Amino acid sequence: MSIVRGCGPSLGINRIKANLLSCRIITSTSGNRRPDETCLALLQSCDALPKLFQVHSLIFKLGLQGNPFVLTKFTSKSSELNSVDYAHSILFSAQSDCSLYDTFLFNNLIRAYAQTESLKAKALEMYNFMLQCGVLPNNYTYPFMLKACAGIGDLSLGRSVHGSVLKFGFHEDVHVRNTMVHMYCCCRGGIDYGRKLFDGMPKRDSVPWSAMIGGYARLGRSVDAVELFRKMQIAGVRPDEITMVSVLCACTDLGALELGRWIETFIEKQKVNKSVVLCNALIDMFAKCGDVDKALKLFWNMSQRTIVSWTSVIVGLAMHGRGLEAVSLFEEMKRGRMVPDDIVFIGLLSACSHSGLVDQGREYFDLMSKEFGIVPRMEHYGCMVDLFCRAGLVKEALRFVQKMPVEPNPIIWRTLINACHSHGELKLAESITKQLIHYEPLHEANYVLLSHIYAKKFDWGEKTKIREAMDKKRMKKIPGSTMIELNNEIYEFVAGDKSHNQYREIYKMVDEMGREMKKAGYVPTTTEVTLDIDEEDKEDALYSHSEKLAIAFALLNTPSGTPIRIVKNLRVCGDCHSATKYISKIYSREIVVRDRNRFHHFKDGICSCRDFW
């Protein structure tokens, strides 16, 4: 039994008690209310799908299935309740007359499709149908349409909608314009055109700025994102919490801790609303820029935490090899009322994997489906393979892969190959890699793996063949690069880099580091050098690795005793890992390295990963 407040103008305090189960209506006053108004009120009160079904049968009983007002309200509710297919089927079943539909009704349907993942393409179908019916779009139609295009990410689709916007003359509308920038930023290859539109806008509040900054951040053009944020301040536009979330994303990607700290004080000073999402972004930033304790502090200070907050700290702890803390946080989360989702399990399993907690990892993997009904995805299987491989349990990893109910993806194969490679199972590594290349012939990482295997076998002939094959396919290794933040600037080094104006001093420093390290017992790991050159040249090749250059740069330019923080785009190589241990001891520096996978804290010749990577 539910009570619906009337909304007809003449009815005043009229209330309708509707017994939805039996589809009977009992009006509390005389029957002066029109049945369509009753239906509208009832539809308004629907807060769950079953109710909507009941009202639908009522609509039928009262013969209102062709009434455009009722149907419009019906589509609106369907879209709110995420039941767009249901609405669609009813609207286009034989009883209704499409010629009675109006713009509003179509907008509701387009909105519903645009906000439903996997059905976004239908929004465009619906739009075309709307035009076929002779119904004209209005300025409310296009934000939905552009959002759908943004979700699909197809530039030509976006362009065609842009054409319609121009044709119907809605390109001056602020909302349409802003969403247009957003759409171009979300489509592959569209961001520069988005920027052009953005630059041409006469008035811009924080929304288009956020769209643009967020666009750069999503693409990994983080420097552009930060730069645009600076321009925004110069332009005197006040950023809000959504802008700051995008800026923080870019900062997280750069691993720029000083910038991150500056952003945090900026948020405090400007009194930007610290929404839960913004706090989550701050936590993620601090954890991924190397200050996980600060991330924890922020986390415990939050008055409300979402699953994203928990996931961010758990993943953060995992990256720093603090797996036991991650596990106890997860347990604490379970003790509260928070229900774990599939993503937090990925973080938890990777925490186990980075800290060698094999048994816990196994237990949690079982718990996930048994207690929480989460069906393991490829990512979860990947974590488990990673868990076994890192712990050196190559046989167990292989057994696990064979028992997996789905075909492993290339990432899992590469994890296995790496494990086989580092545990001396070279034959197995070679055969898996060859199969992988057969299956995925255009992925350069596979060839690099194979060439590493041949290097370890000292098979220079095969190795040269691989390199030639790569040249022929015009493939290149992704160049390793290392970033370092110094005095509010971000410096980026690549191997053999001579672009820096201090490069002579840097190379001199690298030589000195080499001499000191050898004195302390360092032996260069020349087997990791993929070039077929003599040993001395190989040492040189190792010394010019980007992280060694960055560390030399930092030793030259920062006061002694201060920690050095660097960020790598790839995984740190074995030689640099062992070299950095020596450097931390010789020069008494704490060196914090973020690589593609995790953090390494070097201190006194020891790394926090316990060589577990």
Next chain:
DNA sequence: CTAGGGTTAG
């Protein structure tokens, strides 16, 4: 009765 930008993942 409808419209713009944002967070977690091997």
